[in-house]
Amino acid sequence: MKKEETLEKEIPVEETVEETTEEKVEEVSQEEILEEKVKNLEEENAKLADQMLRQRADLENYRKRLVREKEDAVLFANTRLIEDLLQFLDNLERAIVAAKNGGSVEALSEGVEMIRVQLLSSLEKNWGLETIDPKGADFNPDEHEACMATVDPELKTETVLDVLQKGYKLHSRVIRPAKVRIGKPE
Numbered sequence: 001m002k003k004e005e006t007l008e009k010e011i012p013v014e015e016t017v018e019e020t021t022e023e024k025v026e027e028v029s030q031e032e033i034l035e036e037k038v039k040n041l042e043e044e045n046a047k048l049a050d051q052m053l054r055q056r057a058d059l060e061n062y063r064k065r066l067v068r069e070k071e072d073a074v075l076f077a078n079t080r081l082i083e084d085l086l087q088f089l090d091n092l093e094r095a096i097v098a099a100k101n102g103g104s105v106e107a108l109s110e111g112v113e114m115i116r117v118q119l120l121s122s123l124e125k126n127w128g129l130e131t132i133d134p135k136g137a138d139f140n141p142d143e144h145e146a147c148m149a150t151v152d153p154e155l156k157t158e159t160v161l162d163v164l165q166k167g168y169k170l171h172s173r174v175i176r177p178a179k180v181r182i183g184k185p186e
Contacts, residue, residue, distance in 0.1 A: 084126060088119045132167030132178040134160045143167060145177040152183040159183045 095111045123129040132143050139146065139158035147164055160180045167178030 081127060084122055085119075088115055088122075091115045091118070128171040130169040130172070132169060132174070133163055134167075134178055134180065135163050136160065139180070139182045143169075143174055143177055144180045144182075146182045147179050148181040150181065150183050151186060153186045155183045155185045157185065 091111075092115060095108060095115065098111065099108045120129075120131070124131075134140070134144055137160050139160055144160060144167070150161065152159075152161075159182060160178075161183045162181040163178055164181060165179040167174065168176045
């Protein structure tokens, strides 16, 4: 009977071993699953960190490009204006050559006057320049700078009598007031 008891005892031991092995297998597979999850999360974290670094670099490059483009825009903002003015510079050089080659004073004077009119017309048409030439108008301190004043009993308001230097507006903003001599009522 002792042998039978031993056999009976062995059976439970085998069952316990099988159960323990199954538990170990279950624990191992749980560990493998967790390790796999950790590995996946680490890979995803690395990808996200890489994406963040790339986006940060892209943003920094974009910022640098905007700064560079703004600097270029400021540096070359007047290119069109300068291109327009070059034709007048060429005309002035032609007038100088003509004067040196014995051209008449009247022809030179006419040529320079034509260049002045052409330049002013181009600046008005292409660039929004307006001339302030207020002779005979009421004095306006926003557009005129009084350099001299004369008392005139015939005047009812302060009036511009003479323009000493023309003024200019750029797109309706005064960039240089006209220097004038005004007449004041008594």
